[in-house]
Amino acid sequence: MxxxxxxxxxxxxxxxxxxxxxxxxxxxxxxxxxxxxxxxxxxxxxxxxHLMARSLASRTSHVVGVMVSDLHNPFWAEVVDGLDSGARAAGFELVINTGGRSPARERQALDGLLSFRPAGLALLGTVLPAKAIAAASAHTPVVLVSRSSRTSTVDTVNDDGKAGSMMAVDHLVSLGHQEIAHIDGGGGSQAAPRRAGYLAAMRRHGLRPRVVRGEYTEAAGAAAVPVLLAGRRPTALLAANDLNAVGVISGLVEAGLSVPEDVSVVGYDNTWLAALRHVSLTTVDQPRVEMGRLAAQALVRRVRGERSGPARHLLTPRLVVRSSTRTTGR
CATH class of the missing domain: 1.10.260.40 (lambda repressor-like DNA-binding domains)
Incomplete structure (x- = not known):
């Protein structure tokens, strides 16, 4: 009918x-x-x-556009939970799409969301050029999650990725590890501060760093293992995120190594994957739901004219220790 x-x-x-x-x-x-x-x-x-029809009739949008960089990463599902809760409490509905971690696809996704004439935009882990983000913020309030910005019309919500990586390295050093490698997130959002934290902690402990370029994916984690094993085998690895860490663990098992007996592994995000019993991943926890809630709050305050200056939320991560790390056997 x-x-x-x-x-x-x-x-x-x-x-x-x-x-x-x-x-x-x-x-x-x-x-x-x-x-x-x-x-x-x-x-x-x-x-x-109909949300769009209602917005056009009243000239007041009740839609928040949300672009998720990677729908395969469970981290973003939990951020969206917080964002949805905050938006609904303020009378807004979410419209969600994805750019698949591709700048070109993200530009198309951004244009699609703008066609809804949204009250605001939440861009989660975007790899869009800063110029495109600034241009969008001229039309509607924009908040970035897991991405920094110097534009005064753009709000940001991040965890302290540098501090998080330093916590992870300090933990591994406390277990006696010295050969600690890092598989980074490549050009992904917040890969740079996490890499910087790893390098800073390694220098502080007088250790030689080793970084392998990767991505925030399981496949990239598995692909990095042969590269790492081609040289002196590390006793511990800090992965770009939890998905990457799961790929690392799979790659190490395929190479005949055990986690954590041969190699300790630390992830980043503390998604539900990390807590699975057969994974039991030591990881850096980002307050994912809280990040989403703060993003919604930033947008609502902009929409209601309660604030004109930029909101810059930087949350402190914490280390969650599980069974993927142990004292080194070397």
């Missing part, structure tokens, strides 16, 4: 289309009796207002 329209609701309730529109916008100008009649008709017909 065709989707019921606002005209169908008006006919069923015996009122005008304009009055139905007022009810759907929760206007105080409608009497309790007529409001009840309209809502009863809408329920009987299974009608729900």
């Amino acid at each position: 065709p989707r019921p329209t606002i005209e169908d609701v008006a006919a069923r309730a015996g009122v005008s289309r304009a009055l139905v529109s007022l009810v759907m916008r929760d206007s105080p100008k409608v009497s309790a009796l007529r409001r009840a009649a309209v809502l009863k008709a809408a329920e009987e017909l299974g009608y729900s207002p």
